[in-house]
Amino acid sequence: ANLVGLDVDFFEGDVQDAALLDRAFHGADAVVHLAALPSVPRSLQDPLASHHANATGTLQVLEAARRAGGPHVIAASSSSVYGSNPHLPKHEDLATAPMSPYAVTKLTTEAYLSAYHHSFGLPVLPFRFFNVYGPGQRADHPY
Template identity: 40%
Template structure:
């Protein structure tokens, strides 16, 4: 699949982050020239430390809010995998201005820089939050509701800008609506840590995880390897009908938060049997959270030949091994 990228250069923005570093790792393991742009606001230098000695790897320390940094990073680049963003619904509610600056102004800077550099394709991280208050399941790409948070607005604006840049300037884009991605290198620390690494760390420390609500809310949890597969398909596809649109990136199944905690207990107990006795606590639902999320991945399967290999159980099993070794 990645043969066509030989002698090409791929820029990964946010390449020191959770998803970005996994993309860099895959590209480098296939001997592909890789540039990482990161300001280390949320990315971690240890995520890319192993790559620094690779002759195919180049680090550009810069901020997507600075157009000059974007132009520098895009110089002589063939493909862009744009992952740089300020995630988290709660963070966007607390600080909508910074979220907008990074996710909208920064995104626009990257589009301009990619256009000016005559980049062949611009693949970007979109979000399942774009579905907003649309209640029907599964989520199908063509039908969305009203956004429920500043973060969701910014990610929808990304899709609108990408569409306009294709129509106005001929820049080929693909948006990937991520659904609750988890796996190796996802940070368990900080006020806005994602639920799976946070719960894993708490279980390892024999602390009771705190579930928002009664635990019946469900998500289409998506293992990182499925996400990497979709990104690679998006930059290598030769199907012109697959370009200039958006895709759900998920497994296509949903798991409640209570079911998730039981899975985590099950696989963590392989390392520490006492974890199965750790209790669960509950608190009020969080503002901006949707009750249920489930993706249809039919479009990605049809147009990109997407074939997710990891269901929630297999993904959790892999992730837990990584966390046990690295926490």
Template identity: 50%
Template sequence: MARYLITGVAGFIGSSLAHELLQQGHEVIGVDNLTAGDVHNLDGIIRDLDFRVMDVNETSRLRECCRGVDFVLHQAALASVPRSVRDPLSTHVANVDGTLSVLLAARDAGVSRVVYAASSSAYGNKSSQPKHEEMLPDPLSPYAAQKLAGEYYVRSFWHVYGLEGVCLRYFNVFGPRQSSDSPYSGVIAKFASEMLKGESPLIFGDGNQSRDFTSIDNVVSANLLACTTPAAEV
């Protein structure tokens, strides 16, 4: 069994990773400052989880959390395009400075690999389908630029320091524990919540719009495979 550190562990994706890893018998340390996360997402596992309320920019504390850790799953972020437009500075601190702090802590503690939650927003509004990694990035918001900067930091730390890293560009993730209350929630969570309350979901336009959605189960599987796949194949 391995030892994992999950940042943003009280969030939708972070908590889903924690539930799965603990079910598999792994040891999990989770950190979250609870700015965006919800501790209720950890119901049922909180006693089995080494949970620490802290910010990822507390590098010294994070370095101690990384001691003896095999893999870091970096999910912590302020994941909102509108919020990044409204407040680019604070989102930069969370998304860029926070990622650099995680990488420094992981490097200093001898972590084997960091898996980074990147974003499909890196592609911009390119019309060609399907999207693929060889496409040139075209970040069109502060959030997209911040998440893309994180990718470059992950890549540079592998090249310069030998800290292995994998970046996963998520596309509209949905599933259990996703909040429907936030104005930034995915449409599936909002529609499901409204229909469960007997309400009709509000659809803008003529209903012919389309988006790519990704099941949380696939995101969890991708993260775990990204940890264990040999580096030459990543």
């Protein structure tokens, strides 16, 4: 419903579905990869599910981008990669120290983006999101 009236093509499916990614990326100039299985507590309950969705899912996105001719890949990381680093304010030059399976998957996302840029020349841009909020967010959301 949030896309009504916008000039977009909508593809619904699993980020690990290579055929779907190929259809979605065909002719794209850029890909914004926000797919993830969020939640530190969820990753503690099921680390493999977090890894498959976040780390393997990112690898699938990067491979599909390569097959599509190299569109710019923008991907979501997380401030959780900083772990318990007490330094404030946080900035990109701080040491990372992931303390949960979720945080490891997001740092892996960043590492894969960097590796694909250096190995294959793929243009990439990781974003380390903190708490994202705005219109449409549930009032009972824990953050």
